[in-house]
Structures are given as C-alpha cells and as structure tokens.
Amino acid sequence: MIQSVDRSIRILTALQGARRMSLSEIAERLELPPPTVHGIVRTLVAHGMVVQDHTSGRYQLGPAVLRLGNVYLDTLELRSRAVTWAEELGRRTGFAVRVGVPLAEDVIIIHHEPRPDGTRQMPEVGIVIPTNASALGKAMLAFLPDAADQLLAGPSLRSMTGETITDPGEFRKQLDDVRASGLAFECDEAVLGESSVAGTVFDGTDLAVGAVAIVVPTSEWPVDDGTVDAVRTTARTVSRELGASRWPAG
Amino acid sequence: MIQSVDRSIRILTALQGARRMSLSEIAERLELPPPTVHGIVRTLVAHGMVVQDHTSGRYQLGPAVLRLGNVYLDTLELRSRAVTWAEELGRRTGFAVRVGVPLAEDVIIIHHEPRPDGTRQMPEVGIVIPTNASALGKAMLAFLPDAADQLLAGPSLRSMTGETITDPGEFRKQLDDVRASGLAFECDEAVLGESSVAGTVFDGTDLAVGAVAIVVPTSEWPVDDGTVDAVRTTARTVSRELGASRWPAG
DNA sequence: AATATGATTCGGCATTATCGAATAATGCTC
DNA sequence: GAGCATTATTCGATAATGCCGAATCATATT
Known part of the structure; x- marks a missing residue:
C-alpha cells in the first residue's frame, strides 16, 4: 500500500462524506499535518478530482470524478x-x-x-x-x-x-x-x-x-x-x- | 505535485480511455516499470477505485469511482x-x-x-x-x-x-x-x-x-x-x- | 512438457514526500 | 480602518518512503 496514494484516496473519501471541507478540517480528520495534506490536495486539484471554492478556500470533489464514474458504468x-x-x-x-x-x-x-x-x-x-x-x-x-x-x-x-x-x-x-x-x-x-x-x-x-x-x-x-x-x-x-x-x- | 498521486490519477485516466488494461499495458502507456505501476494499482484496488478481473488479470475502473461521481453531483x-x-x-x-x-x-x-x-x-x-x-x-x-x-x-x-x-x-x-x-x-x-x-x-x-x-x-x-x-x-x-x-x- | 508472457515479490538505494517553521492571505472584531 | 486571529500556502532540511532492477511465481501457448 503506497502511502501518499492511500492518503489521497482517504482525502477523497473524506470529501465524499462531508461535501466541503477546509484544508485544516481534512488534516484534522486524517490526523496529518496541514502541509502534508496540502501537497496531496494540490495534485488532486491539478487533475480536476477536487476543486477549491474561490471565495471560501474550501475544497470539494471535482468534475473529473464524475467522468470516471461514467466510464465505470460503461465498462x-x-x-x-x-x-x-x-x-x-x-x-x-x-x-x-x-x-x-x-x-x-x-x-x-x-x-x-x-x-x-x-x-x-x-x-x-x-x-x-x-x-x-x-x-x-x-x-x-x-x-x-x-x-x-x-x-x-x-x-x-x-x-x-x-x-x-x-x-x-x-x-x-x-x-x-x-x-x-x-x-x-x-x-x-x-x-x-x-x-x-x-x-x-x-x-x-x-x-x-x-x-x-x-x-x-x-x-x-x-x-x-x-x-x-x-x-x-x-x-x-x-x-x-x-x-x-x-x-x-x- | 506529488509524484505517486499524480501517477495514480494518470493510471485512472488511462483506464478511462482504454476500459480494460493489463498491468504491462498501463506501464507501457505511462512509460514506467511494471513494478512501480503495480504498487500504485494495488493501492487503488484496495480502495475499490480499480478492480482486477479474476480470470484475465486485467484491470478496470471500480465501483468506488461511481460513488465519488454521485457525491460530486450532489454537492x-x-x-x-x-x-x-x-x-x-x-x-x-x-x-x-x-x-x-x-x-x-x-x-x-x-x-x-x-x-x-x-x-x-x-x-x-x-x-x-x-x-x-x-x-x-x-x-x-x-x-x-x-x-x-x-x-x-x-x-x-x-x-x-x-x-x-x-x-x-x-x-x-x-x-x-x-x-x-x-x-x-x-x-x-x-x-x-x-x-x-x-x-x-x-x-x-x-x-x-x-x-x-x-x-x-x-x-x-x-x-x-x-x-x-x-x-x-x-x-x-x-x-x-x-x-x-x-x-x-x- | 517446454517456452513465453506477464503478474507479483523482494530489498537496497536514492529520490521523494513529509512536516516543522515561516510567511502570506483572509476574515473578524472593535 | 487598524490590529488580531485564523487559515492557506511556501520553503527546505531530513529521513522516510516509494522506486525499480532482478528474481520468482503464475498462467497461457505451442
């Protein structure tokens, strides 16, 4: 189990439960320091798996996960x-x-x-x-x-x-x-x-x-x-x- | 950009395009050695993001991505x-x-x-x-x-x-x-x-x-x-x- | 049965991610 | 509108981590 990938999925799962979360909320939930979470979240954002609300700075799931879900159904x-x-x-x-x-x-x-x-x-x-x-x-x-x-x-x-x-x-x-x-x-x-x-x-x-x-x-x-x-x-x-x-x- | 997380998402994206892929096909596509890909894929499988076909050993997207997509729509x-x-x-x-x-x-x-x-x-x-x-x-x-x-x-x-x-x-x-x-x-x-x-x-x-x-x-x-x-x-x-x-x- | 193909395991090494500390940005309070 | 508090983000030294070559195992093919 490779650590950072595991963590990235746990971040997605956390966002799945709580819709919108601030970086520190995610960090607290996963019991990790905020900078660690930040690095992973940045990567997820770069791929559209997560989006950051411009005004509040909070994070939520992004459109890329929807495309994955749709392709899954097709396969x-x-x-x-x-x-x-x-x-x-x-x-x-x-x-x-x-x-x-x-x-x-x-x-x-x-x-x-x-x-x-x-x-x-x-x-x-x-x-x-x-x-x-x-x-x-x-x-x-x-x-x-x-x-x-x-x-x-x-x-x-x-x-x-x-x-x-x-x-x-x-x-x-x-x-x-x-x-x-x-x-x-x-x-x-x-x-x-x-x-x-x-x-x-x-x-x-x-x-x-x-x-x-x-x-x-x-x-x-x-x-x-x-x-x-x-x-x-x-x-x-x-x-x-x-x-x-x-x-x-x- | 965290390397392994980035790679994991590129694996998912590859599976999105090609539906079903063998480990070596994924490795070739991403220009990475098979053992590297294997480690990441194992982690994805553990979370249901990817599933491995029992008979052919090939990989495809898993049900967990569907749940993510559904939650995205709700948010x-x-x-x-x-x-x-x-x-x-x-x-x-x-x-x-x-x-x-x-x-x-x-x-x-x-x-x-x-x-x-x-x-x-x-x-x-x-x-x-x-x-x-x-x-x-x-x-x-x-x-x-x-x-x-x-x-x-x-x-x-x-x-x-x-x-x-x-x-x-x-x-x-x-x-x-x-x-x-x-x-x-x-x-x-x-x-x-x-x-x-x-x-x-x-x-x-x-x-x-x-x-x-x-x-x-x-x-x-x-x-x-x-x-x-x-x-x-x-x-x-x-x-x-x-x-x-x-x-x-x- | 033998061979080839591909999946998986192992472990030493160096790259890589991690996280403390510092900084920037934002929102609140008075 | 100034000062404070909260939170996001950057930086960089450290060592922990994941990477990947080589070996092994499983499976399909001839």
Whole structure:
C-alpha cells in the first residue's frame, strides 16, 4: 500500500462524506499535518478530482470524478446485460428495479429502472446501501463467504431502521436461506415503507458479481409468487448471459 | 505535485480511455516499470477505485469511482439550481436540455433533461465534449479568458466532424460574439445532425461556472427567436439564483 | 512438457514526500 | 480602518518512503 496514494484516496473519501471541507478540517480528520495534506490536495486539484471554492478556500470533489464514474458504468458488462432485462422485469411486475454490485460493506446501485407507472423518482444510480440492510446486499453476501465473514467480524451491523437485522446469528441464518434459493428478501430494513426481493447474479466463473431487485412499497408486501418468480427468472437470465453454468451457482 | 498521486490519477485516466488494461499495458502507456505501476494499482484496488478481473488479470475502473461521481453531483450547487429550470426550458422549447461545466479542455454534462416527447434517449450525465466543438463549451470559454488562451496555445483544435471550428482566428471571433450576447451556437460541430444553443451561467462572484443548452436536430435548425430567448432567460435565471449581479457578467 | 508472457515479490538505494517553521492571505472584531 | 486571529500556502532540511532492477511465481501457448 503506497502511502501518499492511500492518503489521497482517504482525502477523497473524506470529501465524499462531508461535501466541503477546509484544508485544516481534512488534516484534522486524517490526523496529518496541514502541509502534508496540502501537497496531496494540490495534485488532486491539478487533475480536476477536487476543486477549491474561490471565495471560501474550501475544497470539494471535482468534475473529473464524475467522468470516471461514467466510464465505470460503461465498462461494466453486468450493467449492459442487465438493462434490457431490468426493463422487462419492471414491466412485468410493475415495480421499480435496481441492479447493484458490492462495494466494501455496501451495495452500490449501478442501474435503476423507475416504476413503470411514471411516478417521478430520483435517479438512484451511484447511491450506496449497507449490505446487511438490503435484499441486494444479502443476495450477494450469501455467495461471497469472505465478504460476509469480514462484515460480521466488524464491530456491529449498521442499523438503518428498527427493522434492520443487527444480530449476527440471525443474519447468518438468513444468508443460509439465500444460499439455498438464490433469493433474498427485506422488509423495511433500509427505509421504512420500502421492501424488496433480490436475486443473485453470477458471472462466467460462477462467482456472485451483483444482484437484481424489485423495490416494493411495504403496503403491497408480501408480493405474490409470480412476482418472486419474475425476479428469479431475471437473475437467472442475466447470469446465463454472463456465462454462468447454473443458477444459483456458488 | 506529488509524484505517486499524480501517477495514480494518470493510471485512472488511462483506464478511462482504454476500459480494460493489463498491468504491462498501463506501464507501457505511462512509460514506467511494471513494478512501480503495480504498487500504485494495488493501492487503488484496495480502495475499490480499480478492480482486477479474476480470470484475465486485467484491470478496470471500480465501483468506488461511481460513488465519488454521485457525491460530486450532489454537492454541485449549479446542478440543484438548474434542474427545475432545465425542465421548464425543455417543456417550453420541446428540446432536450444539457447543463455542463468545464473540465480541462472539455465540457462535462452534469444534467440532462430528455426531450419531452418521450423519445427513449441515452442518459448523458458524465459524458464529455470538446469545448471547441460545442455551444456549451464556447459559452463557458468566452468568459474564461485563461482557459481559452490555454486551449488555443495547444497543438490544434480537435476536430469532431467536418463542421468543427479548428481555425484559431475564427474561434476567437466566435468567442467575441459570445461575450457580447452571453449566447453560443453550434451546428453539426460535435455530432452530425445535432446542433445547439447555449447560455453562460455565472455564480455569485460573476465568474462563468457552466452553461445550459438545448440540443436541436439540425433538421429543425435554425431555431426561432422565441426559443433562443428561452435559453437566454434560463441562463439568466439560474445565474441570478447563484447570486450573479448581472447577465452576462464577466 | 517446454517456452513465453506477464503478474507479483523482494530489498537496497536514492529520490521523494513529509512536516516543522515561516510567511502570506483572509476574515473578524472593535 | 487598524490590529488580531485564523487559515492557506511556501520553503527546505531530513529521513522516510516509494522506486525499480532482478528474481520468482503464475498462467497461457505451442
């Protein structure tokens, strides 16, 4: 791990949490002397990864990170394969669809298909949700044993609502169920009033690379078997397109 | 400029251009020995900025850059102010609307309002267009003299189509026109069949921070005065919301 | 099985980044 | 509007750090 590169990424991550920070705030947060931080930040600014507000002197993320993010989406094979099937799933079930991949202890949404009923919704691509509080996360974690152990080895499971699973034993038990079926469920665990059903997606090496989920208002929960089937079919189809030999794989 | 941080960003930029690269390809591109690149890449991988394909060993951008890009959009005041007015502009003119900010010698799209006629379109947020080949770019450059000089000091203006302005004299002349009116025009210069009208957006310090544009099929070009007026009004309104004292400022 | 290609590890060396101290810039207070 | 406080930035000596040649390991190819 090379020190200054590691520090530069931690600076970006700090700015990601706090939007705008003065140099000394960043320095304090990372427990580094201001001149050290300054050197790194200057380099980031030179590349547009960070911009400095002319008036306040504070720093924030810059446009170059947006370009990187956009290119990332373009390179993702999972995304290009999933888009058409996500649309199909949305049409069939009438619910919004999300496709996500793991990012440390979170899931990051790489595609979002709004509810077909035309409800005006926020675009959700790029947002992150704790793995333990989402069906998407559980669907992936069940087939990524290392990641699951790592998460459970941490201090504690992050709680988002009163319904979030925070007990490690209960969590492991749920993962066992997911491993058997390839499907994960969640009711009010991330956001109150929002539940979801997710299916794991595997790639050509039969490893879990992501998950696809429908987002259901809790008022319409639980969903019928046909809807669950549609999620299963979508996850299986996308996996097959990526070259997976069986579903669920693992 | 800190060497290793600079190199790490150049690695990310290389991956941005070539999607997937082997370690030695990256090393060759940056003219560095493979072990040097390896150390940096390892650090990037540890943070999810880059991922390594299990089978081929090749590297590509990772999900962490997407999160950064998403947070960048959230922090941008220009974007939050512009969305509602972009929607209004789209409704009034019937054309797709783009909002962009400068990024080195390009414009990067930070908001895209699709044509209201419901035509299924690619989401364009995050794509970049050369400043000299777009109305958005000209609208910004006219009020950023340093950036314009820097661009013209370069080897030559990038040509995208046969219509792209590549003559420095002609380009300067166009910028003079933009400076007088606050509006920039472009016909087939970036993409054949696509033309646009852009207005400069200024912030509370009366500096150009971005531009808003409508995208017009060349078959409907030129547009009528009312449409041009609508772009002017939108650019002026957004600038005022950001605290600009007059329009065009500069 | 042998070879070639490319990824990764190791470690000594010199470049390089680090950080204390000083300076400049900015904003606040009275 | 002067003086003070806060914060950003520059400079440079120091030694810590990352760099990269050589060796090793893993994988693909013939």
